[in-house]
Amino acid sequence: MSPRFRSPSLALSAVLMAGCAGADAPLTPEERDNLSATPVVEGLDQPWSLAMLSDSEWLISERGGALRRVVQGQLRDTPVSGVPAVVAKGQGGLFDVLPHPDFADNHQLYLSYAKACGDGGATTAVGRGVYRDGELVDFQDLFVAESACTDTAKHFGGRIVIDDDGYLFLTVGDRGERDRAQDTGDHGGSVLRLHDDGRVPEDNPLVGDANAQPEIWSWGHRNPQGLALHPDSGEPWLNEHGPRGGDEINRVEAGVNYGWPVITYGREYYGPSIGQEKKDGYAQPLHYWTPSIAPSGMVFVTSQRYPDWRGDVLSGALKLTHLNRVRFDGTEAVEELRYLTDRGERLRDVRQGPDGYLYLLTDAPDGKLLRVEPPS
Template sequence: MIIAQAARWTSALLALVALNACSAEDARPPAGSIGASLTVLETSAPQTSQAHGFVIETLAEGLDHPWSVAFLPDGALLISERAGTLRRLSPAGLSAPLAGVPEVVAENQGGLLDIALHPDFAEQPFVYLSYATACAEGGATTAFGRGRLTDNGLVDFTELFAADACARGGRHHAGRLLFDRDGFLYLSVGDRGQDPRAQDTSDHAGTLLRFHADGSVPADNPFAGDDSARHEIWSYGHRNPQGLALHPDTGAVWEQEHGPKGGDEINLIRPGINYGWPLITYGREYNGDYIGPAEQDGLEQPLKHWTPSIAPSGMAFYQGDAFPEWRGDIFVGALAGTHLARVRFDGTEEVSEEKLLADTGYRIRDVRTGPDGRLYLLTDAPDGKLLRLSPP
């Protein structure tokens, strides 16, 4: 396989990964620092979206179904690839796979999934990873763990939790991680393609779970005192929740999840609440069969739903300064819909929606606001890309 290297690092790319002003210079990454078929690209000729007022910069390509991106304090980025590799992007280039990553079950939607950094990363340099892991009885489940980041990778990686959500076929792992403002860690677990499990609180499938940073269970979790339920559960009745984000004003957890044929949702998460799947849904079975009503007493309604489905994945509230007109809006990546949805809310009431990048054909897996105020995207493909949206 050809090892592709950048011929030139421009000042724009250095501004991305180092987050400071650098002059352009001719430099090649050290030998072996860029893995096979991975390319760090110049950003001197970005695509321009005249209609929406931004430019699209391709910062890296050749990624194998990238799933998540995280920003390190030194300006580098971490990128997970579903097959089980974690890479660092810095001014030196895209690294070879980092050491210390747990073994994963890379089947269908399973594999290496999300990345989160400890809230006090400067003092506790833990990188948290979610992933599919093998079950003793066969199949796989969703787990998360953490290791300390060094120059060569993760050391002392420890699995902190594996969900009781085993299934075969690799469907609906979810796996999104999120720290809230109080330092609690959330993990989403899909229904594993077995709908009724999402209504069973003695099962982790179809739930959002809440932990302390060390993987222990908070005493104020809504089912912590219920011996018939899983104490980690924060909310339930979810199908395949692949997006989590904190509201920039309230600090509340917002979630989005895949419906079946229609019925994708954005939800405001509250503890102990049943979000209804599969008892209520705005979607249908893939063959068109009826599943259930859209509403039912005692079951939470979504703030927004998409029918037909867009297959939503990563989600972020935009909080940067590069696009003041976007501040506070939600950005959702669409896999089947192959676009980036920009949704504006007034409180919890939807005001407007705009489709961006609809002409690119990109399956957008992850969406993040960068420390530089730009918007960063990962595209889901065997030749996946890291993109940045910047002002013209």
């Protein structure tokens, strides 16, 4: 047992046991060639996240630290000013960009990023400022995962969403030090829940536990790279990277332990098993991928432009370079389809625009913003 491990409180045991149902086997994926993607913007440097502020202005974060403007469909040369300094090292950099739900009135913009900490280390942070016409002003950190400071430069997580009740969710990876994910005294390997101003909600599951971090909503995660709200329940769902196999889709529930590295369908990169596939007290994924696809940005499809896809989960794939679609019946994954495999491009983010089209970001030094044309 890791010296940093602390057991969750007994009050959560019933919740943990309830979270054990999930996928019994991966689906057999089908490849489809009836989809095309049209470049909208080119010349991006490793884009990471896309935010639609209005019909006329979108923002794209680049991992190196620049926040780029797309105005009336054209990429502006000058990046947004006032963006915080980021640690663009390894997998670190500028991550998600998210407008506040009331952005049209308050102009508040959230950024997650790798922030310098300790002696040459970095950690995951989220902050907000006020954005107008290419300038971000009064940017302040709302939360910094101090306990997840390390010099490993990987597994930052960094996805953010704000739900209909105004709660901000932030993913933090295990930082490449897997025991962190089972230590509730450490922010690593967790999904955090905050008020939109960074305060800790009093009904978070570990509030009152002196040995736990009160921001934690769920734990036992490896490196969540996609995060989206279910269109019916409003709950956050995520996808996350496994090691060699064992990438997952999970419904994120309060006080639930998702098992990494005690349970996983993945293996060590050099071959041996890591843990068990199932164990009482640890939640099973709703869906998993073996071999790994390296899932990234994630969205639920609600647009009328793709009527046969409504309610399905779309994820980008970095390693297996495709657009991944999983259909669910409730919480049961029933079909997996793969598109755009012939392009051979790493897909970092997937978003649904105000025009109903789906948009993709390609992860490359000459990255693109692509519009997904409805399937024939």
